[in-house]
Each structure stands twice: as structure tokens, then as C-alpha cells.
Amino acid sequence: MDKFKLLETICFFPAVSGNETALARFLYQQLTPVSDKILVDQIGNLICCKDNGYKKIAAFAHMDKVGFMIAKDGKKPEAVGLTAEVEAKLPLNKKIDAVVDGYYISYQPNFCRKKDWIYSQGLDNALGIVAAIEWFKQIKAGSLALTVQEEMKFCGAMMAAKKIKPKQALIIDTTYADDPKSVVKHGGGVSFCLKDDFLSDKTMFNKAVKICQQSKLNYQIEILTSGNSDIAGIYQGYGWLPHLFMGIPISNMHTYKEKVFIEDWLTAINFLKNYS
Numbered sequence: 001m002d003k004f005k006l007l008e009t010i011c012f013f014p015a016v017s018g019n020e021t022a023l024a025r026f027l028y029q030q031l032t033p034v035s036d037k038i039l040v041d042q043i044g045n046l047i048c049c050k051d052n053g054y055k056k057i058a059a060f061a062h063m064d065k066v067g068f069m070i071a072k073d074g075k076k077p078e079a080v081g082l083t084a085e086v087e088a089k090l091p092l093n094k095k096i097d098a099v100v101d102g103y104y105i106s107y108q109p110n111f112c113r114k115k116d117w118i119y120s121q122g123l124d125n126a127l128g129i130v131a132a133i134e135w136f137k138q139i140k141a142g143s144l145a146l147t148v149q150e151e152m153k154f155c156g157a158m159m160a161a162k163k164i165k166p167k168q169a170l171i172i173d174t175t176y177a178d179d180p181k182s183v184v185k186h187g188g189g190v191s192f193c194l195k196d197d198f199l200s201d202k203t204m205f206n207k208a209v210k211i212c213q214q215s216k217l218n219y220q221i222e223i224l225t226s227g228n229s230d231i232a233g234i235y236q237g238y239g240w241l242p243h244l245f246m247g248i249p250i251s252n253m254h255t256y257k258e259k260v261f262i263e264d265w266l267t268a269i270n271f272l273k274n275y276s
Contacts, residue, residue, distance in 0.1 A: 001030065003130050003269070004113070010126040014099045014106035016067030017082055017151040020044055023063050027129070027146060034137050044148040045160045051141035057276070058143040058166035060157055060230040061132035061173065062150030065122045066254045068098075068105040079105055082151050089255050096256055107256035116262055123258040124174040125150070127248045127265055132172045135272035142276065147230055154233025161238035168204065168242045170275070171229050172268075174260075175222060175247025182222055184249045186261040189218025190268040191247035196227030198235070201242035208244060211274045217267050222247065246271070 001009070013023040024046045032038055035048040046063070066086045072078035081087035090096070097108035107121035120126075129146060136144040143164050147156035161169070175191050176182045184191045192208050194200050212219040231243050248268045250260045 003134065006030070006133070007118070007126050007130050008111045008120075010129055011111050011120045011122040012109045014067075014101045014104065015063055015065055015122075016069075016101075016104040016106045017064040017149045019101060019104040020063045020148045024146070024148070027063070031133065031136070031144075041159055041163055043156055043159045045156045045163075046146040047160060047163060048136060048144040050136070050139060050143070056142045056166065057168040057170060058145055058161075058164045059132045059135055059170040059172055060145045060147055060160065060234070061128040061171075062125050062147045062156065062230055063129060064148055064150055064152075064156075065106065065124065065126075066151055067107065070100070070103045070105065083254070085254050110256065113262075118260050118262055118265075119257060121256045121258060123250050123260055124253060127174055127250070127260060127268075128172040131248065131265070131269050131272055134269045135170075135172070135275070138273050139276045147233075150230055150233075154228070154230055154236070157230035157233030158237025161234040165238070166241065168201070169231060169234055169244075170204075171231050171243060171245045172272070173229055173245065173247055174250045174253065176253050177249030177251045179251065179253070181227075182224060184220050184222050184247070186249055186251065186264065188220040188249065189264055190271050191220045191222050191249055193222040193224065193227070193245040193247060196224040196229070196245070198231050198243070200244050204242055204244040208246070208271070208275065212271060215270065215274055217271055219267075219271070220249070
């Protein structure tokens with residue numbers, strides 16, 4: 001499937017944290033032809049392996065998106081956001097189209113491509129999933145963990161790391177662009193986070209920068225006072241290991257109108273095709 005069509009299809013799924021089963025089933029079908037081993041673990045992570053690549057490098061990309069859950073059912077139902085940030089970014093006194101799936105509520109699919117930009121709910125982390133799949137297709141040995149519940153204390157990554165036991169972790173996710181949280185900008189290319197709540201491995205970081213320089217790919221360096229990703233779950237569930245956080249810049253993070261500059265996403269994919 002074309003990567004743009006795959007991106008749109010992933011955004012369509014109402015895969016709020018804890019409700020990723022249908023998306024995992026779809027991605028299982030997509031990844032089976034390119035995997036030597038593939039499984040869904042107890043918590044719902046989709047784990048793929050090539051050439052007995054467990055214990056080698058593993059890429060982690062979370063499948064879940066932000067959303068809401070029904071906290072009070074009945075004639076006047078009430079919903080709560082999965083995180084305080086989601087609640088804070090919900091526009092007041094404005095009707096927002098949504099999809100209700102059991103107790104889970106996700107934003108209505110609204111994928112739109114206009115010239116150099118893509119606008120959609122769920123770009124976090126549909127962009128990272130597609131990029132991670134492109135990485136996995138071209139490696140000779142390694143593993144891919146498409147994780148669940150990243151927005152809920154990184155529970156999926158805890159389990160996946162225990163299963164894979166990798167020597168290195170490559171975290172493929174989105175990051176804040178044109179936001180007070182970060183110096184990352186749209187149009188600046190792929191982002192490498194040297195520090196958030198964790199320090200990226202210097203060797204992996206330097207390798208990433210060298211690849212971009214040799215391939216003439218635009219890249220940005222992000223240093224944050226705080227921040228978390230699947231690496232937090234990996235550390236908690238498995239322990240320390242060298243890691244690199246690669247971010248795809250988006251704005252309006254964790255809202256129904258996330259936005260990405262297409263060239264930044266394609267740059268991230270081109271970088272990953274050279275990283276193994």
C-alpha cells in the first residue's frame with residue numbers, strides 16, 4: 001500500500017489508548033509478508049522480527065492516539081480526556097465531531113492533504129507508524145514493536161521490551177513543532193532529541209547526524225527540560241539500554257487538527273532507510 005494511503009488508513013482507526021485491537025489486526029496483515037516472525041503479545045503490542053533479530057536493534061512506535069473515555073453513561077453522558085493536556089486543548093463551547101466505540105471516544109476522521117501539508121487527527125503517531133514500517137521493510141535483522149498505551153504511562157513499551165530484549169532502541173514518534181516547548185520548526189527536517197527526561201545515546205545520536213550530513217537530509221536537534229516517550233516504559237520494564245528518539249515535527253499536537261509539513265515526514269523516512 002502506498003505510504004500516503006497507509007497513513008490515511010491508520011488515521012481512520014479509532015485507536016485511542018486501550019482500544020488499539022482493530023488497528024493492530026490491520027497492521028498484522030500488512031506486516032506479515034515482510035516478517036519472519038510476528039505476534040501480538042498479552043497487552044496488545046504488535047511485534048515483528050527479521051532473521052531472528054530479537055536482541056538486536058528494535059524500533060518502537062506507538063499505535064495509540066489521544067482521545068476520551070465515557071466516565072458517566074446515560075441520557076447525559078460525560079467524557080474525560082485521557083490526559084490533562086487533551087482536556088486543556090479541547091475548545092470550549094465548540095462542537096467537535098467524534099467517534100464513539102464502546103467507552104472510547106476518538107476524534108472524527110478528517111484526513112486532508114493540501115499542497116505541502118497534511119492535516120488530520122491521529123498524526124501522532126500514524127506518521128511514526130508508517131515511518132517505522134518503512135524502516136522495518138529494508139533492514140536485514142532486527143525487530144519492530146508497534147506499541148499500545150503510550151499515552152497511559154507507556155505500558156505497552158514495558159511489555160514489548162521484556163519480550164524483545166534489544167541491544168538498542170530506536171524510538172520513532174512525533175514531536176512538537178512551532179511550539180514553546182521546543183525549538184523544532186516545520187521545514188527543518190527530522191528531529192533528534194538529545195535530551196528530554198532521558199539522554200539519547202551519544203553513539204546512536206552521532207550516527208544519525210552523520211547519516212543526515214552524508215545524505216544531505218535536513219535535521220534538527222532538540223534539547224528539552226522535560227519530556228517522555230516509549231523509552232520511559234522501556235527503562236521501567238526492561239532496564240537501561242542505548243536509545244535514540246527520532247521525532248517527526250507536527251503542530252497542534254494532541255488535538256483534532258494536527259499538522260505536518262510533508263517534506264519533514266519524507267525526510268524522516270529517508271533517514272530511516274539508511275539507519276540499521
